[in-house]
Amino acid sequence: MNYRRLGRSGLQVSELSLGSWVTFKNQLSVEAAAETMQCAYDAGINFFDNAEVYARGESERIMGEALRMLDWRRGSYVVSTKFFWGLNDGPNEKNCLNRKRLLDGIDQSLERFGLDYVDLIFCHRADPETPIEETVWAMSDIVESGAATYWGTSEWSAAEIKEAFEVAERYNLRKPVMEQPQYNLFHRQRFEEEYAPTFEEYGMGTTVWSPLASGILTGKYADGIPEGSRMTVPGMEWLRDALTEDKIEATKRLALVANDFGCSVGQLALAWCLKKQNVSTVILGASNLDQLKENLAASEIAEKLDDAWIAKIELATSAASDMS
Ligand code: NDP
Numbered sequence: 001m002n003y004r005r006l007g008r009s010g011l012q013v014s015e016l017s018l019g020s021w022v023t024f025k026n027q028l029s030v031e032a033a034a035e036t037m038q039c040a041y042d043a044g045i046n047f048f049d050n051a052e053v054y055a056r057g058e059s060e061r062i063m064g065e066a067l068r069m070l071d072w073r074r075g076s077y078v079v080s081t082k083f084f085w086g087l088n089d090g091p092n093e094k095n096c097l098n099r100k101r102l103l104d105g106i107d108q109s110l111e112r113f114g115l116d117y118v119d120l121i122f123c124h125r126a127d128p129e130t131p132i133e134e135t136v137w138a139m140s141d142i143v144e145s146g147a148a149t150y151w152g153t154s155e156w157s158a159a160e161i162k163e164a165f166e167v168a169e170r171y172n173l174r175k176p177v178m179e180q181p182q183y184n185l186f187h188r189q190r191f192e193e194e195y196a197p198t199f200e201e202y203g204m205g206t207t208v209w210s211p212l213a214s215g216i217l218t219g220k221y222a223d224g225i226p227e228g229s230r231m232t233v234p235g236m237e238w239l240r241d242a243l244t245e246d247k248i249e250a251t252k253r254l255a256l257v258a259n260d261f262g263c264s265v266g267q268l269a270l271a272w273c274l275k276k277q278n279v280s281t282v283i284l285g286a287s288n289l290d291q292l293k294e295n296l297a298a299s300e301i302a303e304k305l306d307d308a309w310i311a312k313i314e315l316a317t318s319a320a321s322d323m324s
Pocket of ligand 1: 049290
């Protein structure tokens, strides 16, 4: 496993990491989650991604319980959570990043995890109703308190990130260290264009999500929706809106490239992510051990991908990409 600095911070994260969205609770029990995490850890993964809203808090509970079962040294892994949507309906309990929501959010998350601190905390979306100054101040205070080690954003616009940096600079607060954006062969524009000056100027690290576009980039949806796949998980049916003909056709073309290269379609899509500039870690999702083992091989494949292969991959998928 290769390790990369999370932007300009000193923290090293494995270039592949493991996330729990959809899988923990819906598809993986505590025992299965622990087995998956151990397999990832044995392969060198040191970053495990989570959020308060995943399975309505159950994902944090499961990860916390798995960590107690696994009994790894606390210094050997990095764990995250994210705040925004909340779990309750009160005016300060959902869809916001005010000081009260964030301070309550970290307390509740630590309790569910059963941890003294988490490493990375993210503002899961931006909150245009709360002054950015208030949000930056609260995130900085959480880091100062020791309840979290670094803070960052997820899916903020480049303009919002810039404002957050300026506020932190002005008041000598902790600056955001990382952004968590969606990044895959279909969804490239924000990462490669909108964020490019942000990466250059502020040196943010990135923990990129849905590198397989929720599984579409494995090619598994080429002939319909397979039983047991994410798009059949109750509550996840909305993901089917993303399953468009142009994407299915693109994965079929990508399958030909993967066949020439000698790997699976998903491995090629993950390896492509690993090769792209400004990616600190690619967060894997896996609903079983076989998927995880297959995906872990992406690191080795990335080492063999040269510019000519990257060009073939991008050509195969360009008609379904937001860069076209
Ligand atoms: P992917 O796009 O890689 O999708 C993962 C899913 O694809 C798996 O759960 C599985 O679903 C399917 N899959 C993966 N590998 C294989 C394989 N080898 N063969 C067949 N099917 C496979 O990643 P996620 O969408 O899960 O995102 C990764 C992480 O990013 C999340 O866990 C979460 O931590 C984070 N995230 C953050 C967001 C944010 O807003 N900040 C939003 C979304 C995710 P199945 O078997 O059910 O079909």
